[in-house]
Amino acid sequence: MSVALFYALAGAGLFSIGLHALLVHRHLLRKILAVNVMGSGVFLVLAAMAAPNAIALSDPVPHAMIITGIVVAVAATALALVLMLKLTAETGQAVLPGREEENS
Amino acid sequence: MTTSDYLSAALLTTGGLFFLAGTFGLLRFPDVFTRLHALTKADNVGLGLTVAGLALQVDSWAVAGKLLLIWLLALLAGATVSYLIAQGALRLGIRPWKR
Amino acid sequence: MQTLLFTLVLFLILNLGVGMWRVLRGPTTADRMLAAQLLGTTAVAILLLLAEATGSAALRDVALVLALLATVTAVAFVRRTLPYSENANDDE
Amino acid sequence: METLISWAIDVALVLLVVSLAWRALASTDLFKAIVLFIAFGLVLTLVWVRLNATDVALAEAAIGAGVTGALLLAAYAKLRATSPDAIVDRAGGISGIGAISLLILILLVAAALGYAVWTLPSDYAGLGKEVAANLDQSGVSNPVTAVLLNFRGYDTLLEIMVLLLALLGAWSLGITIPRPEAAPGLVLDTLSRLLVPLLILVAAYLLWVGAHAPGGAFQAGAVLAAAGVLMLLSGRELPAALATWPLRLALVLGPATFLMLAVITLILEGRVLKLSPEWAGRLILIIETTATISIGVTLTALFMGAPPGEEDR
Numbered sequence: 241m242s243v244a245l246f247y248a249l250a251g252a253g254l255f256s257i258g259l260h261a262l263l264v265h266r267h268l269l270r271k272i273l274a275v276n277v278m279g280s281g282v283f284l285v286l287a288a289m290a291a292p293n294a295i296a297l298s299d300p301v302p303h304a305m306i307i308t309g310i311v312v313a314v315a316a317t318a319l320a321l322v323l324m325l326k327l328t329a330e331t332g333q334a335v336l337p338g339r340e341e342e343n344s
Numbered sequence: 345m346t347t348s349d350y351l352s353a354a355l356l357t358t359g360g361l362f363f364l365a366g367t368f369g370l371l372r373f374p375d376v377f378t379r380l381h382a383l384t385k386a387d388n389v390g391l392g393l394t395v396a397g398l399a400l401q402v403d404s405w406a407v408a409g410k411l412l413l414i415w416l417l418a419l420l421a422g423a424t425v426s427y428l429i430a431q432g433a434l435r436l437g438i439r440p441w442k443r
Numbered sequence: 444m445q446t447l448l449f450t451l452v453l454f455l456i457l458n459l460g461v462g463m464w465r466v467l468r469g470p471t472t473a474d475r476m477l478a479a480q481l482l483g484t485t486a487v488a489i490l491l492l493l494a495e496a497t498g499s500a501a502l503r504d505v506a507l508v509l510a511l512l513a514t515v516t517a518v519a520f521v522r523r524t525l526p527y528s529e530n531a532n533d534d535e
Numbered sequence: 536m537e538t539l540i541s542w543a544i545d546v547a548l549v550l551l552v553v554s555l556a557w558r559a560l561a562s563t564d565l566f567k568a569i570v571l572f573i574a575f576g577l578v579l580t581l582v583w584v585r586l587n588a589t590d591v592a593l594a595e596a597a598i599g600a601g602v603t604g605a606l607l608l609a610a611y612a613k614l615r616a617t618s619p620d621a622i623v624d625r626a627g628g629i630s631g632i633g634a635i636s637l638l639i640l641i642l643l644v645a646a647a648l649g650y651a652v653w654t655l656p657s658d659y660a661g662l663g664k665e666v667a668a669n670l671d672q673s674g675v676s677n678p679v680t681a682v683l684l685n686f687r688g689y690d691t692l693l694e695i696m697v698l699l700l701a702l703l704g705a706w707s708l709g710i711t712i713p714r715p716e717a718a719p720g721l722v723l724d725t726l727s728r729l730l731v732p733l734l735i736l737v738a739a740y741l742l743w744v745g746a747h748a749p750g751g752a753f754q755a756g757a758v759l760a761a762a763g764v765l766m767l768l769s770g771r772e773l774p775a776a777l778a779t780w781p782l783r784l785a786l787v788l789g790p791a792t793f794l795m796l797a798v799i800t801l802i803l804e805g806r807v808l809k810l811s812p813e814w815a816g817r818l819i820l821i822i823e824t825t826a827t828i829s830i831g832v833t834l835t836a837l838f839m840g841a842p843p844g845e846e847d848r
Binding site: 245249251253254256257258259260263264267270274276277280283284285291298299300301302307308310311312313316318319321322324325326328333 | 541542545546549552553556557559560561565568569572575579582583585586587588590591594595598599602603606607610611613614617618620621622634637638641642644645648649651652653655661662663666678679681682683687690691694697698700701702704705708710751753830834837838840
Binding site for chain 3: 345349352353356357360363364366367371376379380383386387390391394395398401402411413417418421422424425426428429433436438
């Protein structure tokens with residue numbers, strides 16, 4: 241197994257951990273963190289694919305895509321945080337409404 | 345290996361030990377104020393010795409200057425942040441640990 | 444020399460793992476944040492060692508940016524989440 | 536020995552990064568989750584370094600471990616001020632049979648992803664050769680900057696628009712939580728007086744060095760944003776005179792310049808953002824400089840939340 245493959249598998253693992261947390265937790269701040277972890281997992285797979293072995297020339301296109309992704313992620317995170325605060329100001333709770341009957 | 349290489353290796357190893365000491369203090373000390381004390385040892389001395397050891401290796405003054413800048417920055421940040429955290433901890437109502 | 448540098452890098456990464464324990468344990472927010480500060484400084488040292496070991500000078504820039512931004516995060520913690528006046532009786 | 540240590544470093548980093556992510560998403564205390572997430576970004580920076588993605592490491596150090604952390608901490612504080620009840624994360628979205636079947640489903644997804652990654656062709660050459668062959672046409676010698684600003688400039692144009700849109704979205708929600716703050720005090724004031732000029736200097740350095748070494752507009756913009764955030768944190772609000780049109784101008788400077796260049800190249804060269812080799816270097820520098828200013832101001836404004844001057848509405 242190459243180093244790159246090892247990191248790519250870790251990226252798949254991070255994505256799965258994030259997906260699980262996204263579905264299991266109800267608090268929106270936790271969901272925002274979960275989406276960020278999922279994104280990092282995807283970036284890790286991309287970066288590992290940029291240098292599949294030590295001999296090959298490192299591919300700058302995935303690196304540029306990851307940088308774009310990191311910036312989009314921080315913008316989305318900031319917007320999501322404001323949306324969460326707005327919802328909390330309206331309802332007093334930082335969870336999505338509509339599930340109360342099931343979880344009472 | 346030359347004399348400066350041995351000196352550099354000694355400095356780097358000692359720096360690593362200070363990081364270990366800092367981490368150990370962080371785990372073992374009883375309250376936030378004493379832990380801050382441990383933290384600043386790693387911050388200032390550990391990073392300082394590492395920077396000193398690396399500065400002996402580099403061949404240009406510009407790189408040595410950048411290393412020094414990073415260390416000075418860590419000194420400034422460490423001192424300020426430790427002060428602010430200690431002040432905040434007092435306001436939180438945490439009393440310093442007494443034997 | 445290479446071997447020593449890489450060994451130190453490994454040693455400091457293991458240190459990071461131990462420091463994580465204090466973030467997990469707390470007990471106060473201040474404890475967690477100061478542990479994060481130590482993680483930041485350790486990461487700076489790792490980057491500087493890697494810069495020397497791999498001959499990649501750009502890693503020193505990464506270390507510089509990390510040191511600067513870790514400070515700003517710590518100030519954000521102190522100013523935003525800690526109580527702001529002597530008589531404030533905030534929880535946590 | 537060397538390879539053994541090298542492998543040990545990689546294994547330790549992966550274990551650390553995965554356990555940090557797992558603990559950040561599983562801990563019941565939200566503040567702990569945020570600090571662990573900041574540590575996750577820190578370790579991820581080291582992972583990018585190990586994967587020879589220094590440009591990405593720089594972006595992660597500035598954004599992932601820095602700006603995102605400050606944003607999360609500020610949001611946590613606002614959440615606590617809005618409703619102390621809301622920072623308690625009650626467990627139990629799903630329980631019992633549901634939780635187990637979900638776990639099985641996620642494990643299946645993980646196995647499928649792992650298999651897909653495992654069977655990816657390892658002799659895949661990528662676009663490294665093509666980029667290297669055309670690098671001297673791009674106006675810069677850092678391949679990542681060449682891809683970002685020249686070969687795939689339209690991606691970056693859209694990305695800067697996304698940043699602006701996110702700010703417009705945040706502003707339109709008008710979240711205003713008044714928070715009385717103590718005077719910064721001598722120590723914090725001195726720190727910000729020393730650090731803000733240094734941050735601006737480092738931002739300019741990253742912008743300049745991005746042409747031939749890791750660096751560039753996004754990293755520089757994030758460092759500039761850190762300067763803005765630090766000024767806000769040490770009690771220096773934006774003067775009212777600057778909060779009106781000068782702020783708006785700074786926000787659209789980057790996107791507008793980029794868009795204008797896209798239109799001009801479409802008319803003159805027949806293709807969006809096709810930069811002719813003899814002008815490319817200068818044009819990239821102009822785009823990057825304006826983009827750095829706009830990214831820095833936009834991220835700072837996102838940290839503020841509400842448009843300045845409307846906090847007391």
